[in-house]
Amino acid sequence: MIKTRIRDFLITEDDWIFAVSDYFHPHGIRSTLRYVPDENGERELNGIRYKKYDFDVSFDFMRENRPEWVEDVHVVPEDSIKKVLRPNDVIEELYDSDKRVAVVVDTLEEAGISREMMGVTGSLLPGLQNEGSDIDFVVYGAQWFIARDAIAKAKSESGPIEDIDETMWKKIYNKRIPEISFKEFIAHEKRKGNRGMVEGTYFDLLFVRDWEQINESIQRGEDIGKMKIEAKVVNADLAFDSPSVYIVEHEEIDHVLSYTHTYAGQALAGEVIEASGTVEQVGNLKRLVVGTSREPKGEWIRSLTLLEKEGLI
Structure with a gap:
């Protein structure tokens, strides 16, 4: 049985890339299609061009191409999975190749968090990022709260990690289209403390359960x-x-x-x-x-x- 958590990615035999969307998988891995090989795609990995699919479009694609995999999410049979990509498996590589990731890692290590409890998901995990890609940084379990406080402290100092400006907050708000006012949205978001900017790039600190928290x-x-x-x-x-x-x-x-x-x-x-x-x-x-x-x-x-x-x- 393949062990996965949310924020992991799957690559199937067709080179389709899915984001795992649940901790529990009664039959197949519960996930959502994110990238599909497409000669006109705007991203590239290992010589293959990929197209990124938004949520609704991914369901249209799956209903046409793998309707038997479509439930409330996409359920990928384990025998169709070629590889599992885990956020904490790429942290060392990204630390060496991406200065922005290194800044976040160094900040969290100073707070006592080991690299084994960190990871990066989103487009950086499979290597399909572009110039506009955000950094989806993962911290596992209770260490997340220590990480959040470390990021808040770093934002209060004059370093490479900065708070989000008004323009970016409005961009996030308009992308989400929440059912609360902008002022209410800002009040909640600023208190959470899990978002910031590093060298001009927006990043999010995402919580993923540690293995012992996955019990029900x-x-x-x-x-x-x-x-x-x-x-x-x-x-x-x-x-x-x-x-x-x-x-x-x-x-x-x-x-x-x-x-x-x-x-x-x-x-x-x-x-x-x-x-x-x-x-x-x-x-x-x-x-x-x-x-x-x-x-x-x-x-x-x-x-x-x-x-x-x-x-x-």
Whole structure:
């Protein structure tokens, strides 16, 4: 059985490249198609030109070419996988070849994080980056929170790691199209502290569970309608994971899940949130799911505690 985690990539026998999108794989590897060989593609790897597919287009391609692999994600049979690319396997190579990656690695090592707990995903993982590519930096498990604090400290100093400017924040906001205002978005994002700039390139610090944290799969539930709730967050240990998990105190809802990266790390334990999404019944529990589509409408998570503190409500 092939062991994979989110942020890993797969290369199939057809040289299709998928991003792993789950920790649990009942049959085949749950993932999303990202790159396909195309003679007119704008990127190149080992002499092969590739085209990058956005989320919706990737599903159109898969329904036409491998409909049997299409579920809520793309399920790749293990016998079709030629190679697994893992973010922590490329850290040494990128440290030597990319000064921007080296800056982040050095910053985290100074905070006591070993390179074994770091990685790089996104287009840099297979080597398909272009001049405009961001750096998707991975840190595993509880070390992520130490890394986040180290990045925040580095941004407060006059070094190569800088805070994001207003222009870049607006670009990120317009790309995400969230259901909250720009001022609310900025208030949440600046507190998270997991984004920055290094030598003019935007980078994101992404959380991936350490192996011992992978112990319970998220079961699919039955959609039973829409709901907006206010609830106190009692556990946010996996708030930066994918999906984000917020255990809440509420008379009906046990926890809130977010499949939308915008709402990762949106609230801390002890805070009151407002969340709007789809209610799912899972056994005896009900949960609220935010991000039931690529650009969900009428779905959001807001920390009312934070917004009140910032004078935004």
